[in-house]
Amino acid sequence: MFSKEEIFKDIQKVLQNDYAGYLEKKLSNHPEFYTISNDMSERTFEETIQDYLLDFHDGHLWFYSKKSEIPYVGFSVRRYKDTLYVTESPQENRIIAGDKIVEIDYEDVGELALKYRKRLEEELPERQRWNSVIRRSKVVCVERNGERFEIPLAHYEAKAYKPCHTFKQINNETVYIKITDFAEEEPVQRLIKDNRDVLEQTKNLIIDVRVNHGGNDSFYFPLLNYIFDCKINFSDLFDKDEVMYTNYTERNCRLWTQELENYLKQELNKDTIEMLNKEISLFKKNQDKGLLEVPEDEDFVINGYKNPTSVYVLSDYYCGSSGDTFVANVKKSPKVTVVGRATMGIMDYFNVVTIDYGDYEFGYGISKMNGNYSMNGKGVEPHIYIPWTPEHINEDKDLAYVLEMIKIRN
Numbered sequence: 190m191f192s193k194e195e196i197f198k199d200i201q202k203v204l205q206n207d208y209a210g211y212l213e214k215k216l217s218n219h220p221e222f223y224t225i226s227n228d229m230s231e232r233t234f235e236e237t238i239q240d241y242l243l244d245f246h247d248g249h250l251w252f253y254s255k256k257s258e259i260p261y262v263g264f265s266v267r268r269y270k271d272t273l274y275v276t277e278s279p280q281e282n283r284i285i286a287g288d289k290i291v292e293i294d295y296e297d298v299g300e301l302a303l304k305y306r307k308r309l310e311e312e313l314p315e316r317q318r319w320n321s322v323i324r325r326s327k328v329v330c331v332e333r334n335g336e337r338f339e340i341p342l343a344h345y346e347a348k349a350y351k352p353c354h355t356f357k358q359i360n361n362e363t364v365y366i367k368i369t370d371f372a373e374e375e376p377v378q379r380l381i382k383d384n385r386d387v388l389e390q391t392k393n394l395i396i397d398v399r400v401n402h403g404g405n406d407s408f409y410f411p412l413l414n415y416i417f418d419c420k421i422n423f424s425d426l427f428d429k430d431e432v433m434y435t436n437y438t439e440r441n442c443r444l445w446t447q448e449l450e451n452y453l454k455q456e457l458n459k460d461t462i463e464m465l466n467k468e469i470s471l472f473k474k475n476q477d478k479g480l481l482e483v484p485e486d487e488d489f490v491i492n493g494y495k496n497p498t499s500v501y502v503l504s505d506y507y508c509g510s511s512g513d514t515f516v517a518n519v520k521k522s523p524k525v526t527v528v529g530r531a532t533m534g535i536m537d538y539f540n541v542v543t544i545d546y547g548d549y550e551f552g553y554g555i556s557k558m559n560g561n562y563s564m565n566g567k568g569v570e571p572h573i574y575i576p577w578t579p580e581h582i583n584e585d586k587d588l589a590y591v592l593e594m595i596k597i598r599n
Contacts, residue, residue: 191546193234197225199544200238200252200551207438209480209538209557210247217244231257235549236325243307246565248509248535249554256548260324261347266290267577268314271299274579280345284331286582291337292330293323311566315530315577316506350402352376356384363393363595364497365588371404371511375456381411388415393595394497396519399529399587403510405452407461407489414492416500417522423489426521433483434557435540437475441555444542446472483556499598500524501591504571509533516569526594527571529587534568 191199201220205211223241225234235254242250253259263281266273273290293301301322302309309317323329328341353369354376364387366380381388388394394415410423435441449469453462475481504516504527513536519525538554575587 191549192227193225193229194227196546196549196551197223197238199546200241203440203544203551203553204245207436207440207553207555208250209434209436209540209554210245211436212480213560214245214247217246219244238551240307243310246310247538247554248310248533248565249538249541249552251552252549254549259347260344262324262342263345266319266323268298268317268319269577269579270314271297273298273319274582276582279348281343283340285333287333287579289332290323290329291332293326294328295330311506354380356380358387358391359395359592362391362599363395363592364388364391365395365397367397368409369398369400370402371406371408371515372402373404373455374408374458374461377408378411378458381415389494389496391497392599393499393501395501395503395588395591397503397588398508398512398515399503399505401508401510401512401515403512406511406514407464409511409515410489410491413489413519415494415497416519416525417491417493418495418498418524419493421491421493423491424485426518430559431562432485432559434480434559435475435483436480436555437472437478438555439477441542442472442476444544445540445555448540448542498524499526499595501594502527503587503591504529504532504569505577505587506530506533506568509535510539513564513569517564520569520572526573526591527569528573528591528594529571529575530577531568531570531574532564534564534566537563537565 197220204214204218208214220241223237225237229237231254235252235257238252242252261280264278264284265276267276275284275286275288275290277286278284291297296304302317305322308321309319311317323342326342328339330337330339352372353367355367357365359365364384368377371377396412413423446469449465453465457465500519500522502516502519502525508516509532513532513534516527516532520527536558537560538557540556541552541554544551573590575590580586
């Protein structure tokens with residue numbers, strides 16, 4: 190069993206030696222600003238470590254306690270100008286979608302934005318993480334139909350995440366696909382296999398990754414055949430200096446090998462199995478060699494099909510990790526138009542491993558891209574930006590925009 194002080198010391202060691210960003214983030218690393226003691230409460234300990242990690246501005250750095258559930262207030266919000274709007278309320282029946290949250294613990298949104306600037310993580314209001322502020326609060330002031338009333342916040346058990354990989358034919362010429370993660374290969378493979386005939390004949394393909402929790406880049410590769418219009422090597426999509434580096438410390442090689450071996454427990458095709466086994470061999474070969482450029486020995490051939498002739502990708506801030514790279518890569522196809530808002534942008538440091546401290550877990554990235562291609566804090570920009578407004582709560586304005594584009598182009 191690890192004590193709180195031992196965990197904090199080990200996390201500092203990881204961020205100084207094993208973390209892929211240990212060089213660039215030296216000036217952000219200030220453990221001396223934070224005090225950890227073994228007798229502090231679970232929640233204070235967890236939040237103190239989380240605040241320390243926020244200094245690194247890296248969405249792939251995380252820490253949580255297995256014993257304390259993250260409070261869930263039963264609803265979610267998004268900021269528009271100086272007001273928070275309830276986007277959904279699946280469990281808190283005193284609040285409905287579209288309600289305005291004008292005060293939290295008797296402070297207005299503008300004041301709180303300054304107070305919790307670090308915790309909100311983003312400057313642009315539509316990208317700020319207000320749910321992390323509300324779950325630590327006690328009361329909100331709600332405005333509905335011009336009337337205001339207070340609601341003491343309650344905590345609910347959050348519903349388990351259910352992946353969504355859906356296929357819908359809107360009409361004879363247009364198909365809509367929604368994918369909320371790339372965590373497993375089989376769902377994407379099955380989606381294509383079950384609908385191959387339609388995909389190869391349709392004119393317009395809409396791919397919705399506005400909410401996408403990431404996973405493994407290679408699991409979305411089969412989709413690229415329909416997104417590009419000619420045969421091309423995946424490696425040819427990148428500039429010569431758009432290279433990847435991995436920090437091959439002993440700890441990283443051991444933890445990442447475990448991650449890859451867990452992937453091998455999934456239902457995978459033989460090419461993916463071969464690729465994962467080669468990567469395991471590479472990590473064993475480079476163990477304890479430190480930060481190295483990773484040669485692009487493996488490649489994937491994108492076959493590129495004529496149909497669909499036009500591909501529209503819906504993106505938003507809630508698309509991150511492998512969702513980031515998906516949007517970034519498909520933007521390189523002449524078929525593609527990305528519509529919506531910039532992705533989360535957390536792929537400067539990736540290949541996330543997890544350290545198990547018994548009652549706690551800590552995750553960090555062991556690989557990084559050339560800093561010239563940084564996306565942290567800005568994400569992958571769409572071709573057509575549609576600002577988020579409260580109208581999005583009751584109307585899918587992004588999809589409506591794309592359907593109108595298709596109508597005009599036809």
